[in-house]
Amino acid sequence: MIDKKIKLNRDCMGCHGCLNICPENCISMEEDKEGFLYPKVDYGICINCNHCINVCPIINKTLVENNPSAYACINNNEEIRLASSSGGIFTLVAEYVIDKGGIVFGACFNNRFELEHDYVKTRKELSKLRGSKYLQSKVGNSYNKAKYFLDSGTKVLFTGTPCQIEGFKAFLGRKKYDNLITIDIICHGVPSPKVWRKYVEFRERKADSLTQRISFRLKNEGWKRYSVSFSFKNNTEYRRNLNEDLYMKAFLKDVCLRPSCYDCEFKTLNRQSDITLADFWGIGNILPEMDDDKGTSLVFINSEKGRKIFNSISGDMKFKEVDIYEAVKYNSAAIKSVQKNPNREKFFDDLYSLEFDELVKKYCADSLKVRIKNKAKAILIGILSKIGMLGVAKKIVGRN
Ligand SMILES: Cc1cc2nc3c(=O)[nH]c(=O)nc-3n(C[C@H](O)[C@H](O)[C@H](O)COP(=O)(O)OP(=O)(O)OC[C@H]3O[C@@H](n4cnc5c(N)ncnc54)[C@H](O)[C@@H]3O)c2cc1C
Numbered sequence: 001m002i003d004k005k006i007k008l009n010r011d012c013m014g015c016h017g018c019l020n021i022c023p024e025n026c027i028s029m030e031e032d033k034e035g036f037l038y039p040k041v042d043y044g045i046c047i048n049c050n051h052c053i054n055v056c057p058i059i060n061k062t063l064v065e066n067n068p069s070a071y072a073c074i075n076n077n078e079e080i081r082l083a084s085s086s087g088g089i090f091t092l093v094a095e096y097v098i099d100k101g102g103i104v105f106g107a108c109f110n111n112r113f114e115l116e117h118d119y120v121k122t123r124k125e126l127s128k129l130r131g132s133k134y135l136q137s138k139v140g141n142s143y144n145k146a147k148y149f150l151d152s153g154t155k156v157l158f159t160g161t162p163c164q165i166e167g168f169k170a171f172l173g174r175k176k177y178d179n180l181i182t183i184d185i186i187c188h189g190v191p192s193p194k195v196w197r198k199y200v201e202f203r204e205r206k207a208d209s210l211t212q213r214i215s216f217r218l219k220n221e222g223w224k225r226y227s228v229s230f231s232f233k234n235n236t237e238y239r240r241n242l243n244e245d246l247y248m249k250a251f252l253k254d255v256c257l258r259p260s261c262y263d264c265e266f267k268t269l270n271r272q273s274d275i276t277l278a279d280f281w282g283i284g285n286i287l288p289e290m291d292d293d294k295g296t297s298l299v300f301i302n303s304e305k306g307r308k309i310f311n312s313i314s315g316d317m318k319f320k321e322v323d324i325y326e327a328v329k330y331n332s333a334a335i336k337s338v339q340k341n342p343n344r345e346k347f348f349d350d351l352y353s354l355e356f357d358e359l360v361k362k363y364c365a366d367s368l369k370v371r372i373k374n375k376a377k378a379i380l381i382g383i384l385s386k387i388g389m390l391g392v393a394k395k396i397v398g399r400n
Pocket of ligand 1: 083084085086087088089090091105106107115129130131132133134135137159160161185186187188189190191277278279280281297298331333
């Protein structure tokens with residue numbers, strides 16, 4: 001069965017397709033020592049139907065070729081855009097679906113700040129899904145729930161990482177539903193939920209309080225220099241720039257991603273979703289007039305359905321078509337997996353014996369060159385801010 005058929009730790013991306021398809025409910029997703037979920041079959045119940053093997057998108061690769069077009073996009077609603085990770089285009093599509101009586105699936109925190117897939121039915125609830133959360137979301141039985149809504153004729157927007165979308169499509173048996181819209185993201189890779197749990201505990205110990213709210217992408221210092229923020233129940237706040245936050249350091253140093261992310265099958269321009277969303281890094285070089293450092297989305301339209309929705313929401317955004325190859329030059333995560341950090345195994349070995357700050361200091365330290373560069377940047381920003389030239393400062397720290 002599935003847990004014997006694929007080399008779990010390297011190949012399985014944890015999409016939950018096998019769990020959702022099993023007619024006997026004999027598959028559970030169990031956490032390994034790194035904190036990633038893998039299928040486990042209860043052979044006392046298994047009827048050898050092979051559905052789990054037939055649904056696995058890694059065993060049955062079927063990437064259909066397509067010819068996407070790419071756009072730089074900005075949601076006209078400034079409040080939504082600032083609350084979103086890039087240009088706020090997810091919310092525009094989600095609102096379009098909800099206004100038509102549909103529902104939206106995506107990744108949201110539960111009350112213990114674990115990340116799970118769930119669905120919402122109203123515009124108000126969309127805030128739960130809005131914003132990137134940099135860890136792997138647990139799909140649970142969302143594919144089954146979404147199928148139930150699809151079969152009853154409800155419009156469904158299903159969003160997630162490319163592997164989650166692929167898992168969902170495989171679960172649906174590649175059946176074409178007119179009422180299904182899918183969005184994937186350009187995905188750097190997903191960190192371990194266990195590492196995230198350890199970080200939340202660390203921050204709560206430091207704050208001596210439980211967490212109330214978390215944002216990975218606060219734009220107070222600009223979109224390109226975003227901050228991670230924790231608001232605690234004792235009314236204190238922790239906030240650090242992406243280069244200084246310990247968790248973001250571990251994420252961006254590629255030390256705690258799921259093993260399959262280092263050799264991702266779905267980093268391609270042949271996306272299986274209707275729409276792909278990403279940060280438009282490099283926008284300052286390609287279309288400087290669309291870069292005000294509040295967030296610009298890179299959007300791929302991958303299907304006719306995606307095109308129809310894009311046309312329907314186009315009145316609510318600023319957009320310009322761009323050359324897709326030019327755009328991905330600044331966003332290699334679209335087409336290329338990151339390299340595994342050579343310290344990855346040691347990082348996980350020490351996960352429980354070291355405090356989070358010691359762990360990151362030991363395995364994710366910047367090189368001397370990067371430290372000097374960051375220090376010089378910080379000094380320059382300080383000086384420019386003092387003399388009222390923050391705009392120039394932002395250009396200096398930008399990724400362009
Ligand atoms: C783990 C991760 C890695 C990413 N890596 C890159 C990258 O390398 N380059 C790049 O350009 N963009 C990357 N993105 C995408 C980018 O951060 C934005 O999510 C995207 O541009 C959409 O932004 P938005 O402003 O339109 O909407 P937002 O409101 O910011 O996005 C919300 C959408 O993201 C989904 N989402 C949030 N967290 C997760 C998660 N953990 N798993 C699955 N879905 C999630 C929600 O379900 C919702 O559909 C990444 C996102 C995630 C979650």
